[in-house]
Amino acid sequence: MTELTVVMPAYNEGGRIYRNLMETANQLSRITDSFRIICVDDGSSDETASEAKRAAADHPKIGVISYPKNRGKGYAVRRGILASRSRYTAFLDADLDLPPFQLDGFLRKMKETDADMVIGSKMHPDSKVEYPFLRRVMSFGYYILMKILFRLPIRDTQTGCKLFRTDRIKPVLRVSRAKSFSFDIELLAIGAKFGYRIEEMPVVVNFSRGDRSRSKIRFSSIFTMAVDALKVKRHVRKVKSLPAE
Numbered sequence: 152m153t154e155l156t157v158v159m160p161a162y163n164e165g166g167r168i169y170r171n172l173m174e175t176a177n178q179l180s181r182i183t184d185s186f187r188i189i190c191v192d193d194g195s196s197d198e199t200a201s202e203a204k205r206a207a208a209d210h211p212k213i214g215v216i217s218y219p220k221n222r223g224k225g226y227a228v229r230r231g232i233l234a235s236r237s238r239y240t241a242f243l244d245a246d247l248d249l250p251p252f253q254l255d256g257f258l259r260k261m262k263e264t265d266a267d268m269v270i271g272s273k274m275h276p277d278s279k280v281e282y283p284f285l286r287r288v289m290s291f292g293y294y295i296l297m298k299i300l301f302r303l304p305i306r307d308t309q310t311g312c313k314l315f316r317t318d319r320i321k322p323v324l325r326v327s328r329a330k331s332f333s334f335d336i337e338l339l340a341i342g343a344k345f346g347y348r349i350e351e352m353p354v355v356v357n358f359s360r361g362d363r364s365r366s367k368i369r370f371s372s373i374f375t376m377a378v379d380a381l382k383v384k385r386h387v388r389k390v391k392s393l394p395a396e
Contacts, residue, residue: 154185154238155258156317158231160224161190161245165198171247172206172213178251179212182258188213190245191231194221225334229324235317244311248356257314260350267319267347268339272307277353296377300384301340305351308336312354319347322393328386333379340387 157179161168172190179186190207192200192215200217207213216230228242239261241254249271257269273280297308309332320338323345329337339349 152238153187153236154183156187156189156235156237156240158228158242159188159190159245160193160227161199162193162221163195163197163199164245165202168199168245169202169206171245172203173210175251176210176212182255186212187237189231189234190215191227192217193227194219223330225330228334232320232324237317239314240317240320241314249312249354253312253354254314257352260352261314264350266350267316268342268349269314270349270351271310271312271354272351273310273354273356274306275351275353280356296380297336300380303339303343305349308339310354325394326390329383331379332376333383336380337383341390344387345393
């Protein structure tokens with residue numbers, strides 16, 4: 152069994168997805184020889200699919216899932232994780248603002264603590280975060296909202312670097328419904344409801360690595376995320392059990 156699969160959801164990342172997939176493979180090879188990368192092209196309208204397939208042709212440990220209609224990050228991550236056959240499965244944002252080498256520490260934390268989920272946290276005191284002040288304010292506001300709604304014992308639900316025990320996350324995915332930004336909080340809330348152990352890790356974030364104008368978070372997104380979070384809360388209440396994997 153492969154030790155680690157990394158799922159990278161991508162939407163209109165055609166200008167950099169080849170480079171970022173190859174860089175991810177390079178960094179992961181320094182962590183373990185037993186890994187696979189699954190790039191999920193979420194119905195991109197640019198050359199993301201063809202560039203990802205070019206990377207897969209050039210590297211034997213890169214695979215691609217592609218479909219024609221944009222379905223949202225949550226849907227893309229779900230598709231990728233359900234395709235994983237590894238002991239551990241992570242998902243990582245395709246822009247590489249969060250460098251893949253950090254998964255080494257996540258894996259060690261998971262093995263040391265027997266955690267079910269290890270998540271990156273920008274609010275961890277040891278995190279090194281470089282991103283715009285406005286983005287910080289919006290993230291903090293969302294944190295407060297999530298704390299009020301879900302009361303989870305974690306500080307950051309949205310950082311795009313998370314690691315799971317594959318056999319534990321797949322049952323959660325089968326009862327999850329969210330397809331966009333609220334996907335992260337839904338997974339964590341369902342896991343916490345059923346007693347999953349969740350550990351936080353510090354992260355290195357360099358938002359300036361990419362084009363700031365490409366950020367998908369806008370003020371208008373906050374309202375949408377709040378509405379989605381309320382829907383997630385109602386759904387989590389309805390989940391009474393997890394299916395056997």
